Amino acid sequence: KQEVTQIPAALSVPEGENLVLNCSFTDSAIYNLQWFRQDPGKGLTSLLLIQSSQREQTSGRLNASLDKSSGRSTLYIAASQPGDSATYLCASNGNQFYFGTGTSLTVIP
Amino acid sequence: NAGVTQTPKFQVLKTGQSMTLQCAQDMNHEYMSWYRQDPGMGLRLIHYSVGAGITDQGEVPNGYNVSRSTTEDFPLRLLSAAPSQTSVYFCASSYSGGPGELFFGEGSRLTVL
Numbered sequence: 001k002q003e004v005t006q007i008p009a010a011l012s013v014p015e016g017e018n019l020v021l022n023c024s025f026t027d028s029a030i031y032n033l034q035w036f037r038q039d040p041g042k043g044l045t046s047l048l049l050i051q052s053s054q055r056e057q058t059s060g061r062l063n064a065s066l067d068k069s070s071g072r073s074t075l076y077i078a079a080s081q082p083g084d085s086a087t088y089l090c091a092s093n094g095n096q097f098y099f100g101t102g103t104s105l106t107v108i109p
Numbered sequence: 110n111a112g113v114t115q116t117p118k119f120q121v122l123k124t125g126q127s128m129t130l131q132c133a134q135d136m137n138h139e140y141m142s143w144y145r146q147d148p149g150m151g152l153r154l155i156h157y158s159v160g161a162g163i164t165d166q167g168e169v170p171n172g173y174n175v176s177r178s179t180t181e182d183f184p185l186r187l188l189s190a191a192p193s194q195t196s197v198y199f200c201a202s203s204y205s206g207g208p209g210e211l212f213f214g215e216g217s218r219l220t221v222l
Contacts (some may be wrong), residue, residue, distance in 0.1 A: 031208040032208065034210060034211060036213075041213060041216075042216070043113075043213040043215040043216050044201075044213040045213075046210055046211065046212060046213075049210045058190070069118060089152075091211065093208065093209075096154065096167075097142075097154075097201075097203075099151055099152040099209055100149075100151070101149070101151040105152075
């Protein structure tokens with residue numbers, strides 16, 4: 001079974017800082033890797049989807065990379081803002097979707 | 110375009126009661142699934158469907174029942190609610206399962222007393 005791990009579990013940074021969230025997975029036989037954002041009491045919002053043939057995807061201040069051979073993905077957030085405070089989850093999409101337990105991000109004004 | 114719609118958003122049940130959580134999507138997605146999210150446990154797959162008339166069990170199916178009579182709807186039934194089923198439930202759909210992007214509903218918070 002695919003194991004997805006996210007480190008760190010929690011992160012607190014001052015506003016304006018650039019930061020990296022990590023996601024690792026054990027089985028490289030995936031179709032894609034997806035990053036989500038979850039606000040308290042809300043559902044998961046899809047941020048970025050990286051196909052297995054791609055190395056990275058960008059959306060605004062977000063950049064996600066994928067290295068299938070090493071089983072790693074990173075989500076880079078540039079110039080963090082208090083509104084970025086949320087839990088960020090990654091999911092590996094193979095024959096099933098497997099989720100990490102998330103990184104809880106707090107951006108301090 | 111509503112996406113994935115779940116009802117109800119909140120529900121309180123007594124032990125032994127039954128209920129159905131509704132999920133509907135308007136994106137013509139073949140793949141639909143139900144997850145529960147518990148503190149420290151992450152998201153766990155309960156049941157999923159790859160098309161109308163086809164369902165299968167996920168990681169934690171016991172105590173839950175599903176059916177898929179149409180492409181749009183995928184209800185989750187709790188047969189006899191137990192306190193261990195207190196959780197937040199999410200419905201998610203994708204155009205084609207693993208290769209496709211997964212979209213989530215807003216969640217249904219269930220408390221079983």
